[in-house]
Amino acid sequence: xxxxxxxxxxxxxxxxxxxxxxxxxxxxxxxxxxxxxxxxxxxxxxxxxxxxxxxxxxxxxxxxxxxxxxxxxxxxxxxxxxxxxxxxxxxxxxxxxxxxxxxxxxxxxxxxxxxx
Amino acid sequence: xxxxxxxxxxxxxxxxxxxxxxxxxxxxxxxxxxxxxxxxxxxxxxxxxxxxxxxxxxxxxxxxxxxxxxxxxxxxxxxxxxxxxxxxxxxxxxxxxxxxxxxxxxxxxxxxxx
Numbered sequence: 001x002x003x004x005x006x007x008x009x010x011x012x013x014x015x016x017x018x019x020x021x022x023x024x025x026x027x028x029x030x031x032x033x034x035x036x037x038x039x040x041x042x043x044x045x046x047x048x049x050x051x052x053x054x055x056x057x058x059x060x061x062x063x064x065x066x067x068x069x070x071x072x073x074x075x076x077x078x079x080x081x082x083x084x085x086x087x088x089x090x091x092x093x094x095x096x097x098x099x100x101x102x103x104x105x106x107x108x109x110x111x112x113x114x115x116x
Numbered sequence: 117x118x119x120x121x122x123x124x125x126x127x128x129x130x131x132x133x134x135x136x137x138x139x140x141x142x143x144x145x146x147x148x149x150x151x152x153x154x155x156x157x158x159x160x161x162x163x164x165x166x167x168x169x170x171x172x173x174x175x176x177x178x179x180x181x182x183x184x185x186x187x188x189x190x191x192x193x194x195x196x197x198x199x200x201x202x203x204x205x206x207x208x209x210x211x212x213x214x215x216x217x218x219x220x221x222x223x224x225x226x227x228x229x230x
Contacts, residue, residue: 004158034218043120043206043221044159090158103149103172104219106158 002027004093006107013081014115021076021110023091031093033074034104035065038088047089050074061085081114088112118143120209120222128228129197137192137225141209147171148190149219150182151206159206165190194227202229 003026013019025031032051036044048059050067058064065076074091088111092104121140129135141148147166151159164172165184179195188209194201204226208219 036221041223041226043122043223044208046218046220049218092158103161103164103174104159106160108156108158 002105004107006110010111012113019078019081021089023074025093034092035076036090083114086114122222126226134195139190139207145209147210149208150192153204197229
């Protein structure tokens with residue numbers, strides 16, 4: 001069965017410091033991995049995705065993520081956090097050869113708080 | 117360009133009632149998916165439609181149904197509402213049905229069942 005784990009419910013970081021939001025996944029075959037951000041009372045906004053190729057993926061708003069196949073991880077990173085980055089972050093996976101079942105499987109989310 | 121639009125944004129219904137939620141995808145997008153997000157949890161997949169055909173269904177009871185229209189807009193219908201159906205309902209559209217394609221989400225419909 002496919003699954004996504006975000007081991008931290010909440011991450012706190014000071015403004016200007018680097019941030020990491022962790023994600024591990026379990027899927028048979030090759031994964032397609034996604035990060036989304038959700039601001040209060042809003043829908044989900046796409047940040048970045050890993051499909052194939054370079055393990056370091058760059059996305060919106062200065063975020064990047066590193067795919068590590070051996071550790072089945074796809075951690076989200078940003079070199080210098082902003083207060084405006086405070087939001088709920090979701091990791092999601094979709095199996096490469098998903099056939100007729102192409103749903104995204106989501107983690108439970110990590111609440112990021114960036115303190116001024 | 118308009119993003120994914122959902123209506124209404126908020127809705128209050130009584131147990132046992134029926135509700136219809138609407139979604140207009142990004143222009144040119146042919147795939148629409150519906151997700152339920154309960155407070156404090158990640159989205160749960162309900163349905164996916166592509167080219168007006170149901171292509172995937174999540175683990176939801178038959179009270180939940182959906183359809184996609186020729187203009188690719190979509191409706192999600194929920195019958196015999198239960199308190200547990202209270203959630204944020206998200207619609208997502210994507211250009212095609214490929215597994216490597218990201219989905220773009222609307223702001224959601226907040227459904228409260230009392």
